Amino acid sequence: MKNYTNALRAHNLKATPQRLAIINILDLNGHVSLENLYTQMLSKFHSISLATIYKNINLMLESSFIQEVKIPQGKSVYELTKSKHSHLVCESCFSIEDITIDLEEIQKSTSSKTQFQIDSATVVFSGLCEHCKKKSF
Amino acid sequence: MKNYTNALRAHNLKATPQRLAIINILDLNGHVSLENLYTQMLSKFHSISLATIYKNINLMLESSFIQEVKIPQGKSVYELTKSKHSHLVCESCFSIEDITIDLEEIQKSTSSKTQFQIDSATVVFSGLCEHCKKKSF
DNA sequence: CTGACTGCAAACGTTTTGCACGGTA
């Protein structure tokens, strides 16, 4: 289990047990909704406050330690900030996978077509994951 | 000004003045946040209720008459449902442009790489619009 | 004329805030 103490300090955040637990949950689960995170935190800290969760999520968002992923037809989930990637959302089991895609060409042609300067791209593909695709027959 | 009465009826929604006004605002503005919509509605219906706005937005979302666009770093906006397209969001003036891009290739290669069945794609490019790009020098 | 829609007020769920206490560095 990776130790995130120094990573937190590098973002000027104290390494409290609650924070380390939040990060570990994100690390293990990949993508977690707030209510899911709260539920998991409750099993580790029986008196954890929702306010603490919110405060930490917001602090870690501000310092870009984590990122919010807005799901088109669902609730936001949070993930540790990692290298640029896109998401696949299963509309049946609501699982989320990371995927790396090359948008270079599209961004270039879009930029030149519109004169818009593109700094970042958010891409979410929705459909059925491998498992649910099979089940749907 | 296009008349949306029949379009509403086709979705089993009565063509009330409030609804027609909402639709016209979306039509004229392209993309509108809830608070912006409420403000604009207030100037036409001095006693419009926020509840009415919400009820109508939700009904029109359910019938796919309109769609929600979740903006990565901002509030959701609503738009009339039109042919498939993506969005360019200016992080300086917060304007939103529609754009059509071809994702065929990327979807195909992503599908075969992951075994994920892709049914739809949500793409938002963020950056600077033509106007703000010039101002930023 | 009847069911659907509106506006109001209240309820609800989610997120934020203030404060006293406790823990990290």
Next chain:
DNA sequence: TACCGTGCAAAACGTTTGCAGTCAG
């Protein structure tokens, strides 16, 4: 020890609901 962080309670928001009156079809 000095802040920063936590937990609690209350407040602030955003959204939904119930209801009585009104309107579109």
